Amino acid sequence: MTQKKKPLFLSWLQLRKERARLLVAIAGISFADVLMFLQMGFRGALFSSAVEFHHSLNGEIVMLSSRSRSLISLDRFTERRLYQAAGVTGVASVSPIYLNTIQWRNLDNKEIWEIYAIGINPEHQVLNIPGVEANREQLRQPDTALFNLGSRQEFGAIAQQFKAGETIITEIDERQVQIRGLFKLSPTFGINAYLITSDINFLRMADFRQGGLIDVGVIKLNPGADVEAVLAEMRSRLPDDVKVMTREDYATAEVAFWNASTPVGYTFDLGVVIAFIVGAVIVYQILYSDVTDHLPEYATLKAMGFRDRYLLMVVFQESVILAILGFIPGTAIALGIYRITNLATMLPMAMDLGRIVFVLILTILMSSFSAAMAMRKLQAADPADIF
Amino acid sequence: MNPSDSMGYAAPTHPTNSPTPPPPHSLSMYPAISIRQLNHYYGHGPLKKQVLFNINLDINRGEIIILTGPSGSGKTTLLTLMGGLRSVQAGNLSILGQELLHATKEQMTLARRNIGFIFQAHNLLNFLTAYQNVEMALEIQDITAAEADTRIRTVLSAVGLEHRIDYYPSGLSGGQKQRVAIARALVSQPKIILADEPTAALDKKSGRDVVEIMENLARKQGCTILLVTHDNRILDLADRIIYMEDGSLVSRSDVAAIAQ
Known part of the structure; x- marks a missing residue:
């Protein structure tokens, strides 16, 4: 009987209680994730389609005009x-x-x-x-x-x-x-x-x-x-009127051309940044109103002897939970849109594990960043004010 | 009941010129709360205003004290100072032997863990059940799962809520919520309970019930209670009544005069 009491999962209990707010937060994060996946998908499709010809060449070396x-x-x-x-x-x-x-x-x-x-x-x-x-x-x-x-x-x-x-x-x-x-x-x-x-x-x-x-x-x-x-x-x-290179270098140079010498790479990168900001603003709004609504309760917890660190962890955990809950439907929707885009435009929109992991990391970063902003509001929870 | 009747139960209220009664339950030589020449101010510069004037007070372990007086007399300020919720500016204030003058934030946080607070608004976490709200108080205690469960169920039964254990605050009446708040304050077996107007939001019957429950539990645990209230109906439950006016503690004879 020496098993220690399990801590209450306060962040999840708090998120779960406000169903409507939770759904809005999940929808907002999903939306941001779909945007990010689409931008990256278009960018990836652009690059993989741009070098299909290159990879199909039956030879190890390619010669081009310089x-x-x-x-x-x-x-x-x-x-x-x-x-x-x-x-x-x-x-x-x-x-x-x-x-x-x-x-x-x-x-x-x-x-x-x-x-x-x-x-x-x-x-x-x-x-x-x-x-x-x-x-x-x-x-x-x-x-x-x-x-x-x-x-x-x-x-x-x-x-x-x-x-x-x-x-x-x-x-x-x-x-x-x-x-x-x-x-x-x-x-x-x-x-x-x-x-x-x-x-x-x-x-x-x-x-x-x-x-x-x-x-x-x-x-x-x-x-x-x-x-x-x-x-x-x-x-x-x-x-020097011609250059020779390996087939792989030829493909790399084609991608570099699209990335650097056309606005296309930049446009899609910017799209990812915008989606990130949109998502961050949505999560911030949700967490900020959540913290504001619970300020008297948080002040009570401080009065009971909880450290600020405990409350910061609650908000941080909320942000990670929201990130993961929003990421799952976001990824599913993005896969659907990839398929539709592929059928409509013939662009080779393909999902890969690297991109999924990258977007998940971006989502968690986005949420944590918003949590850090919302946490500043926690300072306003003064236990002396609740009497 | 009028206030002057209840004064019959009150011990001398001016600790500097009257000996305090011997501590009934304490094993320690420290009083629960000891205050010397405490002054407190709000605001800065030209707006600085003194709210507490030369407070001297000793409260022994196991005493049940009611602090009363008109609105704005500084009762709540004194309570928040004793609770380690505000920094002491001038004078000495020690809780269970620990001096709070110049205490760090961390020391104040740890000092608060020995105190059970009961607020005018119940301040329960609305996303937690009655059980979980009480459990929160044990979150910062080193305790086994079995011990925690026993204590939570015992204290919720003691406040008469054994059949409401899994209810959310939204499903409880005002009196029931306040009883959960009392259970939360008592479950960690604090040495001191500070309560600010715990009956203000309740009707006469549930107000008195709530305070009686609090008193019974506190007496069993040998706990000191300081209760700020305007509620005349509960004054008879106190060992001692302290009257406060314009930031000063007022002696008994003055109280009698004021009451008339």
């Missing part, structure tokens, strides 16, 4: 540089890629939309994208192309018609082009839809482009080759 910055900020270079690089020991094969936006006519409403065309050598496996490999050899035929499953509705119901077995002949730059297959690449904030075709077909569709001036070179190495050594050798041999 003036290229991003898929939407490219410069051309002569394919001779690529064949020079092919001479370096360790290189298995090289493949040129042409990239350009071209005019696509939506056959349903005759509107013209820009589509991002990728021209590859149909004899090489250049892109590891499901649907491309299966249909690559069909692109040997003139005026053929593969269409992107993830394209937005503005381009017409191509995917549905194709799946229904219809023959689709569309109009690209005044040429009749037949769609021979479908593949999947998510739209990005800069690119609404992709079209994949052969290099020869590409130059026909984009007749303003000159053969031999390419946008991206894909370099595949022999198994076991030392990537860094090959890169160093290439850099020493090649003039």
Whole structure:
């Protein structure tokens, strides 16, 4: 019988008593969490969609013009540089890629939309994208192309018609082009839809482009080759009108471009900050009125010999409880909105554990910060005033 | 009952010129409360106003004292000083042998743990049941779970609320709430109980019941009670009545004069 008395869970008992206030607090925190998740989701979708192309390249090393910055900020270079690089020991094969936006006519409403065309050598496996490999050899035929499953509705119901077995002949730059297959690449904030075709077909569709001036070179190495050594050798041999890098560095540079050289990264970061502030204000309002309402009781507890520390802990615990109770529905709602956004925009909105943990930490920080502000009111609980 | 009748029960009220009665229950040589030349002021600078004038008072262990007098006479100020709720400014005030002049905040907090407070408003925590409100007083005591449970149930039965243990304050009458407050003040078995107008919000019957319960429990525990009240109906329960006016304690003969 020496078991010590368990302390009363005062913070929870107090929160539980005011159901309406508790629900408002939970709703407010959920709302802030949903906002934060959405901002981070858009940001993540932007970055993961922006580098889907990069990750699909079938080669360890990528060659670009030294003036290229991003898929939407490219410069051309002569394919001779690529064949020079092919001479370096360790290189298995090289493949040129042409990239350009071209005019696509939506056959349903005759509107013209820009589509991002990728021209590859149909004899090489250049892109590891499901649907491309299966249909690559069909692109040997003139005026053929593969269409992107993830394209937005503005381009017409191509995917549905194709799946229904219809023959689709569309109009690209005044040429009749037949769609021979479908593949999947998510739209990005800069690119609404992709079209994949052969290099020869590409130059026909984009007749303003000159053969031999390419946008991206894909370099595949022999198994076991030392990537860094090959890169160093290439850099020493090649003039500085081109740059070579690993495929991973290429993707990293694309993300860095979106993050630093466009307002997009900043916008979403700011969105997270605003959501944080909104949440903090809501929690502060709730905790402040809670403390104010209970001031005589708190003063009574001080009179009974409770230390200030005890009351500070009560308020702090309340804030953590609110944070966790608001976080759970907030996360569930955010997952639902991710799904809806994914269906509506084709953006690859995906939740990951890191983001969940990060938002939980932000939520607890937000609540504790508000609790610290509300605690200042506790000083007003003067036990001498209750008589 | 008029106040002058009740004065018949009162012992001499001017401690400096009359010997106080021997402490009936105390094992200690300290009086429960000892006050010497206590002065107290509110405000600062030109607005500074003296509210207590040269108070001298000894209260022995186990005594039940009623402190009465008109509104604004300084009763509550004196009570909050004795309770360690306000800092002593000038003079000496010791509670159970501990001097409160120049006491730190922590010392005052710890001193308050020996005192049970009963307020005019019950000041129960509205989100806790009667049981939990009483339990709060044991939160700062080193006590086993079984001992705590026994004490809470015993004291709630003693105030006649054994059938209301799991009620929230909103479900209790004014008298019942005040009885929970008394149970809360007594459960930690304090040496001193300070009560400010505990019957003010109650009707005649429940007011007297509440004070009688308080008195019975306190006598069993050998506890000193200081009760501030205007309520003439309960004056007969005191061992001694102290009258206060304009910040000073008034001697018995003066009280008789004032009462007439």
